[in-house]
Every structure is written in structure tokens, then in C-alpha cells.
Amino acid sequence: MPPGLIFLGAAGSGKGTQAQQLSEHLGLVQLSTGDILRDSIRRQTPLGLEVKKYIETGELVPDETVLGLVKEALQDNSISDKGFILDGFPRTLEQAVGLDTILKQIDLQVSMVIEFQIGLDETIKRIGGRRICSGCNKIYHVEFNPPSNASVCDICSSSLIQRKDDTEEKVRRRFEIYQAETEPLITHYQSLVHSVDATRTPKEIFEKLVSQIEALNGIHQNA
Numbered sequence: 757m758p759p760g761l762i763f764l765g766a767a768g769s770g771k772g773t774q775a776q777q778l779s780e781h782l783g784l785v786q787l788s789t790g791d792i793l794r795d796s797i798r799r800q801t802p803l804g805l806e807v808k809k810y811i812e813t814g815e816l817v818p819d820e821t822v823l824g825l826v827k828e829a830l831q832d833n834s835i836s837d838k839g840f841i842l843d844g845f846p847r848t849l850e851q852a853v854g855l856d857t858i859l860k861q862i863d864l865q866v867s868m869v870i871e872f873q874i875g876l877d878e879t880i881k882r883i884g885g886r887r888i889c890s891g892c893n894k895i896y897h898v899e900f901n902p903p904s905n906a907s908v909c910d911i912c913s914s915s916l917i918q919r920k921d922d923t924e925e926k927v928r929r930r931f932e933i934y935q936a937e938t939e940p941l942i943t944h945y946q947s948l949v950h951s952v953d954a955t956r957t958p959k960e961i962f963e964k965l966v967s968q969i970e971a972l973n974g975i976h977q978n979a
């Protein structure tokens with residue numbers, strides 16, 4: 757059976773970037789919920805049209821719809837050859853239980869759950885310091901990736917702004933929700949869970965994960 761990975765991590769934990777680099781390096785298919793939803797809308801599939809309706813009315817896309825889309829994505833032929841990384845899904849215990857059912861139906865399984873651990877203070881620092889260009893949307897960070905001129909974009913000289921969602925209060929709230937939702941997931945997946953310290957350098961995290969994932973059955977057969 758091909759390797760199946762789930763990446764859990766709060767916003768700002770770097771999990772999306774790692775998922776992308778690891779899937780390229782190891783030949784796994786990266787499935788992020790955001791991409792799956794956008795793709796379904798673009799292709800105007802029956803589920804995609806449903807998603808579009810929810811998003812247009814500002815409603816949350818219900819679990820059954822998301823699960824249906826995840827199932828479609830997992831049934832792609834390349835997954836049974838290469839394996840997958842689910843990035844940002846499941847978010848809740850209900851979704852995880854639904855995912856278990858789907859995986860059984862299509863003869864796949866979760867082989868490892870990687871939890872990117874990061875504290876609230878570090879999350880606030882990483883996201884709270886983000887600035888986005890009001891002209892070209894380039895993203896900066898006041899500490900880690902500052903523009904040459906304090907409040908204007910290097911590329912187009914437009915002013916830099918902080919997104920409304922990136923304020924300390926919003927970040928704190930999202931972090932609390934993430935923690936409350938993730939705790940039951942950790943219990944659900946038990947021994948499959950491997951934690952990584954998300955404050956290590958991206959290179960250290962990447963190398964550690966490559967060796968852990970390569971140690972799983974299946975990867976070497978695919979290589």
C-alpha cells in the first residue's frame with residue numbers, strides 16, 4: 757500500500773511549505789483542502805458547484821461535501837502509485853472518522869500523522885509580523901523578511917499593510933480553535949503521530965521528515 761501522510765499544524769507552522777517540498781522530493785501527491793475546493797469549482801463538477809454556492813453565500817462548506825471531494829481526489833490513479841500527503845485535512849475528529857471510512861472503501865490507509873508543534877507566542881510573532889503589499893500582494897515579514905524601506909514594497913513601492921486576519925487577537929483566537937480541534941485528532945491517531953518542533957530551521961525539519969517518511973514501507977518500492 758502507498759504511504760499516506762497527514763500533516764497537522766497551526767497557521768504559521770510551516771507545514772504547507774514542508775508538504776510541498778516533501779511531496780516533490782519523495783514523489784508523493786500533496787492534497788491541500790484549499791486546492792481541492794478551488795479545483796472543484798474551476799472544473800465545475802457537481803460537488804464543485806455545491807462548494808461555489810456555499811462560498812458565495814459565505815457559509816462553511818459542510819463536512820460531507822469536503823469529504824466527497826477528498827474522496828474524489830484520493831481516487832486519482834497517481835495516488836495508488838505514489839501515495840499522498842493530506843495538508844490541512846482532517847481538521848476535526850468528525851472529519852477524521854469520515855476519512856477512515858473513505859480510505860477503507862478505496863483501499864488506502866494513513867501511515868503517519870505529522871504534527872508541527874509551535875507555541876502561541878511564536879505563532880503571533882510569525883503571523884503578526886506579516887505585511888502584505890497593497891499593490892502587488894508580495895508578502896513581507898517585519899523581522900524575517902523585511903522590505904528595504906520600512907513601509908513600502910521593494911517591487912512596486914506601494915504601501916505595506918497588515919491583513920485584518922493577521923492581528924494578534926485574530927491569531928490568538930485561531931490558535932485556540934486549532935488546539936481544541938487538534939487534541940482529539942492526536943488521540944484518534946495515537947501511535948501514528950510523530951511530532952516535529954516547528955521552530956527548528958526549515959532545512960532541519962525537512963531532513964528529519966525525509967528520513968522518517970523514507971523509513972515507512974512503500975516509499976522505496978516507489979522510488
Ligand SMILES: [Zn+2]
Nearest residue numbers: 889892909912
Ligand atoms: Zn508591491
